[in-house]
Amino acid sequence: MHGRLKVKTTEQQEKEKKIERAAKLKSYRQAMDTILQRRSEGHKDETQLKISAQVLQSNPDITTLWNIRKEILLHLLEKPVEEGEQSIDKDTRLNKELDLTQACLMINPKSYGAWYHRTWSLEHMVSPNWNKELALCNKYLQLDERNFHCWDYRKWVAAQAKVSCQDELEFTMEKIGENFSNYSAWHYRSKLLPILHPGDNNNTIQESTLHSELDLVQNAAFTDPEDSSAWFYHTWLLGKEEEKLSIIYCLIQDKTIKLALTRPVQDNQIKIYINEKEIALSWKGEDERYNSLWETEILCNSGDTVKLSVQDQNLEFSQTENGKELVQGAGWKSPEKRFINLPNEKTETVLKQALDNCSQLLDLEPDSKWTLFTKTLILLALDSHKNHQDIVEGLSKLMKLDSPRKNYYQDFLNRVKTEYRIEQGDYEAITSDHQLSDNKVIYHSQYLPALHV
Structure with missing residues (x-):
């Protein structure tokens, strides 16, 4: 049939791909053998850099080659310029490394080796262009706003560029606005807020900030109840403060x-x-x-x-x-002095509103595990004694709803029960509890000898 395009069969395509892969593998092995042989002979030169760059642009995840490049670069940067040789400025040479890592990141934006080598190169430069690096981060986060390699790199660059925490917080809000399901942005937010609005204890935030963040995260969580990103952040907001030493x-x-x-x-x-x-x-x-x-x-x-x-x-x-x-001493627990203190009036109002939202959503989606877990945490934060039975029932139901994380909920339940019984001074209930006796970890075990007295 003249004039008609001949379509290759699946068998022919697979055969050609196999030949192509074999050729690439042969070329890769030859290049690696050459690099390693030259390294054993002590060569630290431009040829070695050129060959390794070619291989890395095909596969950026060969950590050995990035390390060999560092070894060569350190040698070349410290080596005196001999007569007749062209002098290469330190930053000019390292800028070539930045170009290489950028080319590699276009192939694999989540290459550990490429991101780390970029960091290393900038650390050894005299005058790095931090604004350029921030722009690069923005570019890659537009391609994939949840690329945690890029987020980690951005945190480091922002610190070097002296970008204010407030500016970075606004950046996280911008990214969350684009996509509520941006776990990395929520996580970065949890690191910035204790710096900008520190609470009384480590890694906590001011109460007024807590209220506004709870409002923000509830809007995100209830937009897509099955997405875990906002719920995880909600969990962090409700997290128990680290107990002071006493x-x-x-x-x-x-x-x-x-x-x-x-x-x-x-x-x-x-x-x-x-x-x-x-x-x-x-x-x-x-x-x-x-x-x-x-x-x-x-x-x-x-x-x-x-x-x-x-x-x-x-x-x-x-x-x-x-x-x-x-x-x-001052650290002794009782019904009045608890592991989780009762909230003040303003925080209680905010938590009750969040609890009501969770209850409404559970009426519509009774098997929503993230909503049920958050409701359980809110009950714990509101009044761990008054809501103890509801908390136990919530965690027990989660073991069935979310069976892959059953051990996590069981462990959480053991901790809740132990804290409640220590506050009640109920030593016998702790020691006779079958669930705890089968578990390797008994929380707050330092209280038990005194309860036995």
Whole structure:
């Protein structure tokens, strides 16, 4: 049939591709053999750079070649210029590396090696163009707004370029506005807000900022309830503040002291004084270096004043003749002093509105796991005692709805139950709980010896 285009069969196409792949593989192996052979012979020259660049533009993920290039570049940058040789400015040479990495990123925008080599090249430049790098980030984030390699690179570039945290926060808002499902933008936001609007504890934010962020993230979450990005950020906003270091209790029995703390410390951070004189003691714990429960033997007389000091936390007591003595400190938990404190009136209003939104969405989508999980977290933040049963039921239902993460919810449930029972002083319930006894981790175990007293 004259004039008609002949279409190759699938078998013919596959055969040609196989021949092409074999040729590329042969060429790649030859190039790698040449590079490695020349390296073993000590060659650190332009030829080596040229051959490695050709291979990397075909496959940017060969970490060995990027490392060989660094080795060559360091040699060439420090090598004195010999007579007759053309001098190459340091930044000119490294700009060629930037061109190479950009070409490689066009092939694979998520190449670890290419992004890292670009960072390395800029670190060794005299006058890097940070505005150009920011523009490059914008370009790649337009192609894929969730490229976390580029987001990490942008954070570093922004820091080098002295871009303000406020400008970066506005950039995250721009990206979130383009696509609510931008996990990297939400995550970057969680790193910027504690710097711009710090709360009382580490990695927390001011209450007014928390309220506005909850409003923002709810709009995103309820736009697409099945997308996890906004829900994860919502979880971070509701996260429990890190507990401040304080002494829970000091248990004295038969000249032995057990000291429990809300957070782990090193043994050299614990000081003990008898009648105002510091005594050197050998403390023991499960981990020799870092524990929240320490034990030591002490020799003192009945009636001696003993003082414990851990950083700025202090506890004083008198040694008794016989039996046990339990001295409770500021970190002791009770129904009034909880692991999760009750919110103030304004925060409570915001949380109740979020709870109502979750309830409405669950009426429409009863099996929405992210909505149910967020509702459970809100109940926990509002009043962990009053809502305890609802929290337990929510986590139990999530084990069925989201079976791949069943162990996570079970672990979360164990922690919630343990905290509730410690606050109630219910030692028997903790030790007899079948779920906890089968689990390798018992949360807040430093409280248990005192509950048993």
